[in-house]
Amino acid sequence: xxxxxxxxxxxxxxxxxxxxxxxxxxxxxxxxxxxxxxxxxxxxxxxxxxxxxxxxxxxxxxxxxxxxxxxxxxxxxxxxxxxxxxxxxxxxxxxxxxxxxxxxxxxxxxxxxxxxxxxxxxxxxxxxxxxxxxxxxxxxxxxxxx
Numbered sequence: 001x002x003x004x005x006x007x008x009x010x011x012x013x014x015x016x017x018x019x020x021x022x023x024x025x026x027x028x029x030x031x032x033x034x035x036x037x038x039x040x041x042x043x044x045x046x047x048x049x050x051x052x053x054x055x056x057x058x059x060x061x062x063x064x065x066x067x068x069x070x071x072x073x074x075x076x077x078x079x080x081x082x083x084x085x086x087x088x089x090x091x092x093x094x095x096x097x098x099x100x101x102x103x104x105x106x107x108x109x110x111x112x113x114x115x116x117x118x119x120x121x122x123x124x125x126x127x128x129x130x131x132x133x134x135x136x137x138x139x140x141x142x143x144x145x146x
Contacts, residue, residue, distance in 0.1 A: 025126065025127075026080055027127075028124055030050065030110075030125050031123070033089065034092075038086075042090070044093060047096070048096040048099040048100065049107075049145070050106070050110060050140075052109075052120075052122050052124075053109045053111045054120060058146050059145065061144045061145060061146060064099075065141070065142055066139060067140065068137065069091040069094040069095055069137060070113075071087050071090040071135065072087065072135045073087040073135075074132070074133065075129055087127065088138075090136075092138070095110075095138060104143055104144055106145045107142055108140065108141050108143050109140060109141045110138055112127075112136070112138060113137040114127075118139070
């Protein structure tokens with residue numbers, strides 16, 4: 001009887017969990033993030049430039065392939081925008097490291113790629129913030145520009 005009661009209560013609790021989950025979609029300005037003091041503190045050193053899809057870029061000298069980042073961060077105790085900025089910096093840092101590893105000095109045609117759904121904007125990236133986690137996925141092309 002005790003086992004049956006415990007199992008029943010566990011099932012009820014698990015069924016209620018999705019009611020507490022959130023999935024808020026935010027579009028936030030990339031340039032504002034790149035210009036922030038947090039970008040430098042996160043390790044974005046300016047050696048790699050970032051261009052969203054639709055932004056005008058300098059002439060491309062060579063291409064080094066595409067890559068996708070998919071970063072998550074703990075959103076507990078942070079506003080949705082704050083956790084989104086934090087996780088976006090992590091995604092950009094991964095792209096910066098990938099560019100350096102390939103000898104690239106820029107990442108172009110950056111699109112948001114959350115759950116493999118593309119979102120293109122010449123100014124904004126997409127973030128999904130939940131009650132516990134926030135996530136940013138970016139896809140871009142590594143290049144050397146003039």
